[in-house]
Amino acid sequence: MSPTIAVLALQGAFIEHEQRLQSLGCAAIELRQAADLERSFDGVVLPGGESTVQAKLLHDLGMFEPLRQRIAEGLPALGTCAGLILLADHFRTLPVTVRRNAYGRQLGSFHAEGCWENTNEAIPLTFIRAPRIEALGPGVEPLVTLNDAPVAVRHLNQIGAAFHPELDSDNCLYEAFLERVA
Template identity: 55%
Template sequence: MKVGVLALQGAFIEHEKKLEKLGVECIELRQKKDLEQDFDGLILPGGESTVQGKLLKELDMFDILQKRIQDGLPTLATCAGLILLAKEIENQNQTYFSTIPMTVKRNAYGRQLGSFHTIEEMKGIGKVPMTFIRAPYIESVQDGVDILSKVNDNIIAVQYKKQLALAFHPELDEDDSIHQYFINMIKKSTM
């Protein structure tokens, strides 16, 4: 099993360390030719969604990745990655991959000072630590989107087909259960 980690900007190294700890090989996706390699899953890390979206287009990676996600490539998206997958972004006309029918609110908890840590229940996993940094949340979802977790009545984790989108950063906590859940998603999709 091999997972491609979008490595243009943001917290991608932490995801790679998690996967390697769990015995999964990673490849960094930095340019168009990296997309020619075989990989079984994709991670869209936290960071700045506008910067990531701009770089994906400039490097001619956007359309290829969008099609692979639409075609069912298992994808784990955290924080900015969640914004990249949203069909709608509140107070913003521009969207990115638009592969999950949901509306997202950017910087929903305010700036850096609005960052926080909690432990909450996640459907299919149990209690997990959650670190939110300038995090978005999901305002609404459409049919077919499975809500996996809420914090203070805000949707913060969803699954849609083979896409797992989280408003928080599981790569920053010791707990490996979310990355293990994603690995299991990949295994199921390759059966």
């Protein structure tokens, strides 16, 4: 049976994540209000966008604490760009230190190739006003590096990425997330 993945759909690039998950055989549902958290799902994607706006909306809609608690209790989570900031700075479930917009503002957006899990396998990376992962806490493993610096990490049930995997054709990050779901 294919997994059902919830995508936070309050703001940001959620449709692209839904389309990618569906192309990988998953059912995708949107989280837009507190009642949506009552639906059955096997993992959650926190998309790029504006982390401050997303956190405020999560609080205003009564979704923040229930979602944070489910992730803390082991719900597999993939946070990209703003989603990484949500996991690290707002939910405080991913033990990394991030710096917002560290790769530049909108005009400083760029494409690069990173290395997957200490291999020579290159994967495409798209950075848009991206945060930088500045420090890793205990048990955090780098998944993707760019110039020897981590740009995606894994910790227990969570994966956080500074880039936007939904905008490139590579599925490595989604597959790593879906391994957590399985």
